[in-house]
Amino acid sequence: MKAYAVTMFCEPVEEIDVADPVPKGTEVVVDVTRCGLCHSDLHLQDGTYDLGDGKILSLADRGIKPPVIMGHETLGRLSAKGPEAPIGDDQIGKTFLVYPWLGCGECEMCLSDRTNMCAKPSSVGVHRPGGYAQKCLVPHPKYLVDVTGIDPTLASTYACSGLTAYSALKKxxxxxxxxxxxxxxxxxxxxxxxxxxxxxxxxxxxxxxxxxxxxxxxxxxxxxxxxxxxxxxxxxxxxxxxxxxxxxxxxxxxxxxxxxxxxxxxxxxxxxxxxxxxxxxxxxxxxxxxxxxxxxSYVGNLVELRELIDLVKAGKVAPMPVETVPVAKVNEAIGRLRAGKVSGRLVLAQG
Ligand SMILES: [Zn+2]
Ligand SMILES: [Zn+2]
CATH class of the missing domain: 3.40.50.720 (NAD(P)-binding Rossmann-like Domain)
Known part of the structure; x- marks a missing residue:
C-alpha cells in the first residue's frame, strides 16, 4: 500500500510503499478515507519539543524513530479482521473512527480503558503506523467508534482535536x-x-x-x-x-x-x-x-471519545470549519498549518 511517512526528521513527508497490513488475532484493518492533520504532527516531523530555556526534548530519545507514518485522526471502512476479532462480518465495509491513544494493553490504566495514560504508549500515528496511508491496522475492534450519520471529514477530527478539547473542558x-x-x-x-x-x-x-x-x-x-x-x-x-x-x-x-x-x-x-x-x-x-x-490534560480516553460522539450524534455540537486536502498534497497542507493559515482543521482525504 501507499503511505506517507517522515523518513527523516525535519524533512518533507515522503510517499513510500509498504506491505498491506494483515490482521492477526483480534486485529482489524480499516481502509482509510479521512485523516486529520494535527499540530502535533509538526512536532513529529521535527522530531522535537521545545522545553524552553534552550532545552529540547528529542522524540528519537523517547523511542520514536523514522520512518513514522503519522496520522492519529483516522477514519475508514473496516476491510479485514483477524480470526479472533470480536466483531461481526456484517460490520465489514462500515465506516469507523479509530481511537488512537493506545497503550501497552496490560497495565492498570490500559485495563480500565485509560490507555492514554499508559506509561508505555503505543499511539496510532505516533508509535505505530497511522492514517497517512491507504490502510491502518488497529489491535482490537473495541477501538473502533461508530460514527454513522456524522460527516466523515468532521468525524475524523473528533479523535484528537475534539477529544482533547472535551477531556480538558471536563476537568x-x-x-x-x-x-x-x-x-x-x-x-x-x-x-x-x-x-x-x-x-x-x-x-x-x-x-x-x-x-x-x-x-x-x-x-x-x-x-x-x-x-x-x-x-x-x-x-x-x-x-x-x-x-x-x-x-x-x-x-x-x-x-x-x-x-x-x-x-x-x-x-x-x-x-x-x-x-x-x-x-x-x-x-x-x-x-x-x-x-x-x-x-x-493529555488527549482523552476511549470512554470520553464515545461520550463526545454521542453528544455529536445528538446534534449538540456545532460543526467546526474543516477542509479536505488530497492525501498526496500532505506537504502543502503541513506548510499551511505551519504558517498558521488554517481555519479549523485540514483533513487528508482518499478512497
Ligand atoms: Zn492531535
Ligand atoms: Zn498500559
Missing part, C-alpha cells in the same frame, strides 16, 4: 451558567473547544487569540467576548466580567500561560493542553493566596 471545576470560560488560541483544537464548550453548557465564553481572523471566527461560532491578549487592557476586560473561572490553554506557550493564569479569579482553574513549548516562572505563594489550580 474544569466551575459554574458553567454564571462563570466565565477562557479559551486561549483558536487553532483546530481551540475551535473544537469552543463548539464543544457550548455543547457542554458553558454560557459565557471568552476567546483570546493574536490573529484577527481567528477572533472573528470565534465570534461567528458563539464566543461571548473576544480579545487580543497583547492588548494592554485585555486582562482588565476579563476582570470586568468578574474574572475567569476556568481557562484552557490550547497553545501552551509562555505568553498564553501567563495570560491565562493571570486572568483567573480566586479559586479558578487553568488547564494546559497545547504543546507549543517554552517555560515560565511562577510566584508560589500567589498560587496559594489566590487558591488557583494549575493542571494539564
Amino acid at each position: 474544569l471545576d466551575m459554574d458553567k451558567e454564571k462563570g466565565w470560560l477562557l479559551i486561549l488560541g483558536l487553532g483546530g483544537v481551540g475551535m473544537s473547544g469552543l463548539v464543544i464548550a457550548k455543547a457542554l453548557g458553558f454560557r459565557n465564553i471568552a476567546v483570546a487569540d493574536i490573529d484577527e481572523g481567528k477572533r472573528k471566527l470565534a465570534e461567528e461560532h458563539g464566543a461571548s467576548l473576544v480579545l487580543d491578549p497583547r492588548d494592554a487592557g485585555a486582562l482588565e476586560k476579563l476582570a470586568a466580567v468578574g474574572g475567569i473561572g476556568g481557562a484552557v490553554d490550547f497553545v501552551g506557550a509562555r505568553p498564553t500561560a501567563e495570560f491565562g493564569i493571570a486572568a483567573l479569579k480566586r479559586g479558578g482553574s487553568y488547564v494546559i493542553v497545547g504543546l507549543y513549548g517554552g517555560s515560565m516562572s511562577l510566584s508560589l505563594p500567589l498560587l496559594v493566596l489566590r487558591a488557583i489550580n494549575l493542571r494539564s
Whole structure:
C-alpha cells in the first residue's frame, strides 16, 4: 500500500510503499478515507519539543524513530479482521473512527480503558503506523467508534482535536451558567473547544487569540467576548466580567500561560493542553493566596471519545470549519498549518 511517512526528521513527508497490513488475532484493518492533520504532527516531523530555556526534548530519545507514518485522526471502512476479532462480518465495509491513544494493553490504566495514560504508549500515528496511508491496522475492534450519520471529514477530527478539547473542558471545576470560560488560541483544537464548550453548557465564553481572523471566527461560532491578549487592557476586560473561572490553554506557550493564569479569579482553574513549548516562572505563594489550580490534560480516553460522539450524534455540537486536502498534497497542507493559515482543521482525504 501507499503511505506517507517522515523518513527523516525535519524533512518533507515522503510517499513510500509498504506491505498491506494483515490482521492477526483480534486485529482489524480499516481502509482509510479521512485523516486529520494535527499540530502535533509538526512536532513529529521535527522530531522535537521545545522545553524552553534552550532545552529540547528529542522524540528519537523517547523511542520514536523514522520512518513514522503519522496520522492519529483516522477514519475508514473496516476491510479485514483477524480470526479472533470480536466483531461481526456484517460490520465489514462500515465506516469507523479509530481511537488512537493506545497503550501497552496490560497495565492498570490500559485495563480500565485509560490507555492514554499508559506509561508505555503505543499511539496510532505516533508509535505505530497511522492514517497517512491507504490502510491502518488497529489491535482490537473495541477501538473502533461508530460514527454513522456524522460527516466523515468532521468525524475524523473528533479523535484528537475534539477529544482533547472535551477531556480538558471536563476537568474544569466551575459554574458553567454564571462563570466565565477562557479559551486561549483558536487553532483546530481551540475551535473544537469552543463548539464543544457550548455543547457542554458553558454560557459565557471568552476567546483570546493574536490573529484577527481567528477572533472573528470565534465570534461567528458563539464566543461571548473576544480579545487580543497583547492588548494592554485585555486582562482588565476579563476582570470586568468578574474574572475567569476556568481557562484552557490550547497553545501552551509562555505568553498564553501567563495570560491565562493571570486572568483567573480566586479559586479558578487553568488547564494546559497545547504543546507549543517554552517555560515560565511562577510566584508560589500567589498560587496559594489566590487558591488557583494549575493542571494539564493529555488527549482523552476511549470512554470520553464515545461520550463526545454521542453528544455529536445528538446534534449538540456545532460543526467546526474543516477542509479536505488530497492525501498526496500532505506537504502543502503541513506548510499551511505551519504558517498558521488554517481555519479549523485540514483533513487528508482518499478512497
Ligand atoms: Zn492531535
Ligand atoms: Zn498500559
